[in-house]
Amino acid sequence: MAERVQVTLDVQGMTCDGCAAHVEKAIRGVTDVEEANVPSWRAGRVTVTAGASVHHDALIEAVEGAGYRAQVRDRRAVREGQKFPSRGETYDLMVVGGGSAAFAAAIKAAELGAKVGLIEAGTIGGTCVNVGCVPSKTLIKAAELCYRSAYPRFEGLTACPPPSDWQRVIQQKDELVAALRQGKYVDVMKIYPSITLIQGRARLTGAKAISVNGVTHRPGKILVATGSLPWAPPIPGLAEAGFLDSTEALSLASLPQSLVVIGAGVIGLELGQLFARFGVRVMILEGGPHVAGAEEPEIGRALTQYLGEEKIRLCTGVRIERVERVGGEYAVHAVIDDKPEVCRAEQLLLATGRRPNTADLGLAEAGVEVGPHGEVKVDQHLQTANPDVYAAGDCIGEPMLVYVAAYGGGLAAENALTGTGRVYDLSALPHVIFTDPQVASVGLTERAAKAAGKAVKTAVLSLKDVPRALAARNTRGVFKLVADQETGKLLGAHILADDAGEVIQAATLAVRFGLRVQDLVETFHPYLTMAEGLKLAALTFDKDVAKLSCCAA
Ligand SMILES: Cc1cc2nc3c(=O)[nH]c(=O)nc-3n(C[C@H](O)[C@H](O)[C@H](O)COP(=O)(O)OP(=O)(O)OC[C@H]3O[C@@H](n4cnc5c(N)ncnc54)[C@H](O)[C@@H]3O)c2cc1C
Numbered sequence: 001m002a003e004r005v006q007v008t009l010d011v012q013g014m015t016c017d018g019c020a021a022h023v024e025k026a027i028r029g030v031t032d033v034e035e036a037n038v039p040s041w042r043a044g045r046v047t048v049t050a051g052a053s054v055h056h057d058a059l060i061e062a063v064e065g066a067g068y069r070a071q072v073r074d075r076r077a078v079r080e081g082q083k084f085p086s087r088g089e090t091y092d093l094m095v096v097g098g099g100s101a102a103f104a105a106a107i108k109a110a111e112l113g114a115k116v117g118l119i120e121a122g123t124i125g126g127t128c129v130n131v132g133c134v135p136s137k138t139l140i141k142a143a144e145l146c147y148r149s150a151y152p153r154f155e156g157l158t159a160c161p162p163p164s165d166w167q168r169v170i171q172q173k174d175e176l177v178a179a180l181r182q183g184k185y186v187d188v189m190k191i192y193p194s195i196t197l198i199q200g201r202a203r204l205t206g207a208k209a210i211s212v213n214g215v216t217h218r219p220g221k222i223l224v225a226t227g228s229l230p231w232a233p234p235i236p237g238l239a240e241a242g243f244l245d246s247t248e249a250l251s252l253a254s255l256p257q258s259l260v261v262i263g264a265g266v267i268g269l270e271l272g273q274l275f276a277r278f279g280v281r282v283m284i285l286e287g288g289p290h291v292a293g294a295e296e297p298e299i300g301r302a303l304t305q306y307l308g309e310e311k312i313r314l315c316t317g318v319r320i321e322r323v324e325r326v327g328g329e330y331a332v333h334a335v336i337d338d339k340p341e342v343c344r345a346e347q348l349l350l351a352t353g354r355r356p357n358t359a360d361l362g363l364a365e366a367g368v369e370v371g372p373h374g375e376v377k378v379d380q381h382l383q384t385a386n387p388d389v390y391a392a393g394d395c396i397g398e399p400m401l402v403y404v405a406a407y408g409g410g411l412a413a414e415n416a417l418t419g420t421g422r423v424y425d426l427s428a429l430p431h432v433i434f435t436d437p438q439v440a441s442v443g444l445t446e447r448a449a450k451a452a453g454k455a456v457k458t459a460v461l462s463l464k465d466v467p468r469a470l471a472a473r474n475t476r477g478v479f480k481l482v483a484d485q486e487t488g489k490l491l492g493a494h495i496l497a498d499d500a501g502e503v504i505q506a507a508t509l510a511v512r513f514g515l516r517v518q519d520l521v522e523t524f525h526p527y528l529t530m531a532e533g534l535k536l537a538a539l540t541f542d543k544d545v546a547k548l549s550c551c552a553a
Contacts (some may be wrong), residue, residue: 003052026066037113097225099126101393104409143277204362228394268351270425428512439506443492
């Protein structure tokens with residue numbers, strides 16, 4: 001079979017279904033083009049399948065000839081032997097789940113011309129918009145504003161601010177969630193008429209069969225995108241006593257006086273600080289030796305100090321023996337610093353991680369393998385042990401991040417339908433913990449680089465040496481860079497700072513494209529931005545930045 005490519009063009013100027021038809025017709029008239037698909041004029045995109053000799057200019061000229069403008073967005077080889085979607089009665093792709101991975105997959109599939117069935121058992125949009133990123137980050141911002149207005153200067157805090165109007169804040173959060181769910185999920189579906197939403201709980205009932213609402217479908221391909229669920233360890237008494245998970249904590253009708261949080265990972269730290277800033281007395285219990293255990297120890301130590309300054313009691317190396325409810329309170333029996341202690345609070349939040357949501361899905365019947373935590377096992381193309389079933393998002397395990405889910409969903413749909421064989425590549429993946437200050441990190445930590453056998457050098461810069469932090473009177477934080485000893489290439493960047501989540505993007509590009517520390521030094525960084533900390537940290541490898549003049553001169 002001759003080599004074929006799939007080219008995606010962004011098209012401007014389409015205003016109705018007629019425009020979409022014009023563009024498709026114009027493209028189909030180009031030599032070597034097999035198929036052109038505009039999923040909807042609102043999508044502003046056309047996907048073309050053609051012989052490999054097709055030239056971009058010919059496609060663009062055809063679109064322009066029809067009266068529109070176009071640019072090439074993407075071009076990929078289509079693997080030999082792969083059949084393009086059928087456009088028949090059956091679904092080319094059925095997606096189990098209606099969250100971020102599922103939506104990215106459905107949209108990509110629709111752009112490719114596929115007929116898609118998207119099955120959602122609960123609320124459309126899944127975790128991120130409904131009970132995850134969006135509600136948590138808007139509440140964190142509200143808590144920060146409340147806190148900063150109580151403490152315009154951060155250093156030398158002594159007490160917690162007064163509780164504010166929690167019900168109003170929750171109402172505003174719910175309004176935002178509803179608006180984003182509508183705008184980013186419900187309305188988006190209307191742009192793609194070839195996607196059908198099926199409300200119901202799906203189950204795989206064979207190698208290529210899905211059952212939902214009593215109907216069995218036999219789609220061309222299946223994507224499992226069922227997300228994850230909060231996980232609680234088997235602590236004696238916990239199930240009987242009950243507890244909050246993150247979803248319930250983000251919707252509490254009223255603020256408790258006190259809260260014990262079990263787990264000092266991302267969610268435990270973010271929500272622990274959030275509640276403390278609304279005036280709740282918070283204690284965080286962590287079984288591991290550090291908070292934010294995957295981060296650089298310098299960052300974990302500094303964050304522990306800052307949270308302590310906000311009167312959050314943070315205990316590490318804790319052993320929890322049992323939980324009970326006594327007199328309307330939770331009593332967590334723990335061993336802290338080798339001494340038994342009973343930690344009492346009005347509420348208990350479990351933040352001990354999430355596990356893939358894959359039970360009762362019929363995966364075994366479909367020949368799909370799962371790992372020890374229920375994660376769907378996939379190869380580098382996100383294909384499962386069953387070649388007709390792909391999986392993406394939280395259901396394939398860590399890292400559980402929405403941008404990873406969306407990336408995986410799109411890639412899996414494309415691989416499933418066209419066989420382009422795109423490789424799932426999570427190198428240079430940044431992540432952020434939305435505490436204040438934020439933790440943001442990309443690439444290897446010093447420990448991970450050494451474990452990988454690399455000879456490394458590191459630089460650590462306090463925010464006391466970053467002009468932006470001095471000007472903002474908030475010098476809480478640290479930059480740490482990890483570089484290859486020999487080549488000077490940046491291997492990792494780890495930041496604890498105000499807006500670290502914004503700054504990490506520059507470091508992500510540097511790690512991804514193999515830039516050296518010297519490249520950071522030689523790149524302009526605007527004075528009085530937090531991003532300048534990256535350059536200053538890079539300079540720290542060879543110089544004492546405390547002795548430099550302004551602008552790192
Ligand atoms: C409190 C919190 C804060 C977070 N903050 C961030 C953040 O700041 N940044 C970030 O990147 N990530 C964050 N995350 C993680 C992020 O929300 C997830 O990684 C992401 O939403 C996962 O998307 P998904 O599509 O894999 O799964 P989901 O969005 O969970 O979607 C799965 C969907 O599948 C449906 N489903 C399950 N089983 C079936 C079935 N049998 N039939 C039909 N439907 C089914 C479920 O109802 C669900 O809607 C946060 C998570 C939480 C809990």
